[in-house]
Amino acid sequence: GTVLANEEVTGDGRSERGNFPVYRRPLKQWMLRITAYADRLLDDLGSLDWTDSIKLMQRNWIGRSTGASVRFPVEGSEDLEIEVFTTRPDTLFGATYMVLAPEHPLIDVITPNQWPNDELSNDFASNELDVWKGVFGATDPPPDAVTRYRDFAAAKTDLERQTETKEKTGVFIGAYAINPTNNARIPIFVADYVLMGYGTGAIMAVPAHDERDFAFAREFELPIVPVIRPSDEWLAEHGVAADDATGWVAAYVGDGVAQSSVNDEVALDGLPVDEAKGVVTEWLERSGFGKPTVTYKLRDWLFSRQRYWGEPFPIVYDDEGPIALPDSMLPVVLPDVTDFEPVTSDDPDALPEPPLARAVDWVEVELDLAGPEWAGYGEGPRTYLRETNTMPQWAGSCWYYLRYLDPTNEDAMVDHEVEQSWAQGVRGDGTPKVGLVDLYVGGVEHAVLHLLYARFWHKVLFDLGHVSEIEPFQRLVNQGYILAAAFLDERGAYVDADQVADHNGRYSFEGRAVTREFGKMGKSLRNAIAPDDIYRDYGADTLRLYEMFMGPLDKERPWSMADIVGVHRFLQRLWRNFVDENTGATRVTDAPADDATRRLLNRTIDSVRNDMAGLSFNTAIARLFELNNHLTALVQDGGELPREVAVPMTLMVAPLAPHIAEELWSRLGHDDTLTYESFPEPDAQWLVEDRVEVPVQINSKVRARVEVAIGADAAAHEAAARAEPRIAELLAAATVRQVKVVPGKIVNFVLA
């Protein structure tokens, strides 16, 4: 029952939240002009420490293309022109027809009432008017043909448009344009392969060098004029001529040099594509037919929703139109209502209806808007109507991270000095950071939603002087999706995964066989797993620890409960190493630890610090397992746990399993929380070893291991290796051609 932004619609034409079907309707809605920030959103990605893949997703979504806009005069009109955008101005001489999107406003203006009867004078000669009219203009005059085609195109869903991309449909509108390069008359079509939402909603069609135009031209028997000479390999492979497209079965979209592209004022022949683009664009500007242009895929952001739970717009209406409320009347607060439901309907033509419209007492409001900034509007109390749409959920997530810095400030979003103190800092390479938040961890599903919106708002706030950096998030780490098994019935519909029975690799739902696949957890695949049962059975520490132990943070992985007992056992064992379960007494001693324990403890601290810094929680936990296993052996048969080990162990466990760590901290005799304690640091003297075991290879196969002193040179390594009985035996019967030594790592004898 609500409107959504493009970004919230999935590839299947469904809502990102809830998986509901989505329909297109013309509506008057609030938009935010994010397109005004397209260049900065693109350019500033370079100074962020984000993964290449998510930067690429944003770049693709913004979709910046450079090219030229070209104006084609409409034949028989003094001032009407069709403006197109092209990334290939070098192919302008090869434009043999034009296409307008079905929604293009110029169609109504230039469609004549009669089909032309002078088609035989067409420069391209092969005019096939009946073919151009197709099924839509078979018998009726152009306006009826165009209307019928527009109805046909409008009836298609987005999904149908996607799945039928190969089939080109359209109809000649009965009018011609003039190709400004050669004054050729070129027919104008309406076709839904041109989208109103991109560029100007109109294209020049160059079928020789564009796949879609080629397919359309073949369908409608339109001329195909090659103006870029294809590579010799391509010509040979297809067995066709460079200057005659008669036998071509595909457009040539590769590099080459221009041909057949000369008029009295400009000559492109012989120029490579890149140079030809520059030369022809310069001519376009000189002759007034066009200019260099940049276009974006990014659309303005549809910011209205027909929901109760959203921030109300600070907007009221009078007969004249919308009025922004002054600061003194903010914030506008949602009214108390009893019915929060949107009005939903299975009728695709139903218009969305905001729930707030039903709160009549709130909608109708008496205000006095008199004041200098409202001159011409309110003089004295008058009745206004409130805006009943609300903002989308993204409105809050666009700035919440700023509020964390100063959550109790009643006067401002965030105090300027407070914000600046957090904004200082440097990146890993020593350069100043440009993003406020040092590390932001979130799901990749927000790549072109929250992470784009928040960047946009932050830049607006920067421009208004409210924040001191141009980006919100300096370093971004995406945790991988948790995948879960999803199950499809025989019709290809998803069934509730938690109702599926497993019969040794075969699966059934309500007695019927289903097939298994893996996908991201969520409503659409009906495979979400609620954490509540896991809390109940194992506790929050176990769940938290397990999620971090499952694998690398940034990798997607399947959810499986099979291994959770492992981390649960670790926590129980940890507890028993601190507390005697028979007596309840803490078994901690102030006596010193033995050397082996000290070595292991300090190696563990060192490893865990490194792993934590690299967000490698799974390996940090593995190191703690090892230390804990050692402690288990230590306290066996009534042994005691040295305090010098118990304290750092507790502090290392704390970020991973905070509840048990606080409890152990208390058992160690502390009254306060461990939250403000420093993370343990290793004692360097216990990290150094004096000897190291080095594998000895013969022809790259490990045959023995020898111990050498730390810091020993290559000769010492080789001598030690040769002295090893098994190596000596193997070398005795052979000739050594080469010896490779990497001190401390490897000795490799290469035999002749």
Add this chain to the structure above:
RNA sequence: GCCCGAGUGGUGGAAUGGCAGACACGGCGGACUCAAAAUCCGCUGCUCGCAAGGGCAUGAGGGUUCGAAUCCCUCCUCGGGCACCA
């Protein structure tokens, strides 16, 4: 179709040019117990061998290197994103 990412034991994973399989699950064996559970200890990639020891092995195939899970090329499979963007 195009663009990213990932393929390692029965399972999740470790190792980012130098001993493949850390740690954990599961499995097998043992201790404890009247018994079971829990707990503790040991073994556990495949394969040939009584053993000593050998061979094979990181999706498939090729390449670089003394040496490749790791770097390069081709292909396959899975996951994600985009998709008539002129």
